Amino acid sequence: MNNLKNLRGTVDLLPDQLIKWQNVEKIIFEQLSRASIKEIRTPILEMTELFIRGIGEGTDVVSKEMYTFLDRGERSCTLRPEGTASVVRALIQNGISSNPFQKLWYMGPMFRYERPQAGRQRQFHQLGVEFIGYESVRSDVEIISIAWDILRKLGINELNLEINTLGDPNDRLNFKKTFVDWLEINKNSLDLDSQNRINKNPLRVLDSKNAQTKKVLENAPRLFDFMSEKSLERFSTLKQQLEMLEIPYIENFNLVRGLDYYTHTAFEITSGSLGSQATVCGGGRYDNLIKQMGGPETPAIGFAIGLERLILLAGNEHAITKKTDIFIINKGLHAEVLAIKLSRKLRNYNLLIELDLTGGSFSKQFKKANKIKPRSIIVVGDDEAVRNEFVIRLFDNDTSENKEEIISFDDDIKIKKWLRSNFF
RNA sequence: GCGGGCGUCGCCAAGUGGUUAAGGCAGCGGCUUGUGGCGCCGCUAUUCGGGGGUUCGAAUCCCCUCGCUCGCCCCA
Structure with missing residues (x-):
């Protein structure tokens, strides 16, 4: 330890x-x-x-x-x-x-x-x-x-x-004098804490939680009467x-x-x-x-x-977590760079993007994605990346059918269209 | 500052004097270098909060200490 x-x-x-x-x-x-x-x-x-x-x-x-x-x-x-x-x-x-x-x-x-x-x-x-x-x-x-x-x-x-x-302060001063006198007279019936407060901070005796003291206080002068x-x-x-x-x-x-x-x-x-x-x-x-x-x-x-x-x-x-919108799987030199570019681009759409940074195998990254359960995933491999493309797939937890599409990084119209039909 | 309860892995725990300290969850790795949910396999506490003592032998018994927790006081 x-x-x-x-x-x-x-x-x-x-x-x-x-x-x-x-x-x-x-x-x-x-x-x-x-x-x-x-x-x-x-x-x-x-x-x-x-x-x-x-x-x-x-x-x-x-x-x-x-x-x-x-x-x-x-x-x-x-x-x-x-x-x-x-x-x-x-x-x-x-x-x-x-x-x-x-x-x-x-x-x-x-x-x-x-x-x-x-x-x-x-x-x-x-x-x-x-x-x-x-x-x-x-x-x-x-x-x-x-x-x-x-x-x-x-x-x-x-x-x-x-x-x-x-x-x-005037009200309090008047009350304090009378109250302290009263406390002194009844000192022996008070708990120790309260006794100590008589000189230090007499008003605090009032909210003592001590049962005995509370009872004694019932007959004490009231601040209210000095207002x-x-x-x-x-x-x-x-x-x-x-x-x-x-x-x-x-x-x-x-x-x-x-x-x-x-x-x-x-x-x-x-x-x-x-x-x-x-x-x-x-x-x-x-x-x-x-x-x-x-x-x-x-x-x-x-x-x-x-x-x-x-x-x-x-x-x-109030403790509900926002769900990740898109998890980006990436592997390979070109793919990793394209993935970063993608995550920067997609964050501008006010989406919650998570980029995988582990560099593990594809199946590893898929397993991780599955744990996070994002609404969809993007897969970028070198094969796509050299063509400046990526695969985006709806991450459906219930059915085994996936809606998948290959999109070019620069095709903003297609990206927007896809996001609109699946996110907004 | 004063009382009560409790301390075994990141979390939940079994073990209450005798060979290598169960198990589950989580984590990591593999089966399966480019594609997901299941499954299976493996790894993860030389040590039981710490120190001292008793004993052939202690996580288990005793003493001290530290920490956590709940309450008292008081406050947010």
């Missing part, structure tokens, strides 16, 4: 699997471009500082899941654990004030150092969408509907949309609009989300068929992040979809 292996939590995506990925991506790209959302690409490697400041020091992602190392210049670098911080950095750096309204998407690998399990890897892929500069409720609704529609368009049903509001009039109104407008669009949602007041930058709307889309890692999409509004990172005050909202989980959910109808 070779001891060179991929790193834990990383996977090789092999050609057969990538067919599904590519088909799914194609549908996603179409949806995005129809919504006038433009692509942005940022480096996967950034200064560590970016994520500490952007995501928040107390978060799980930053405190224990980052791939961080020193480069040769002793700079602390980190493989991006998520996309928003980088996008925001890029926008500020490239002059956001000259273009304050932007709808953007990105897709690519993200890295988090965790124990791998079903639906979780150390290198995984996300599609992210960010609406920059928009603060209206309908930008929330629009972006949620885009996430929802992508999933639906892929044929994924039985999804749950969970929503919550985190209010504005300003304005925040509450915003949330109810959001719900109202979702209802009018017939996008079903569930209110989940414990939905806090792991990253510090969220304000107001937070949402997740989950699926029951993903096992314990149920979230396929997570997002929310981050009205203060851009300013906090040194840009002008700019409201924004975004989400990210986990591609691996999406692929898990998407049906196998």
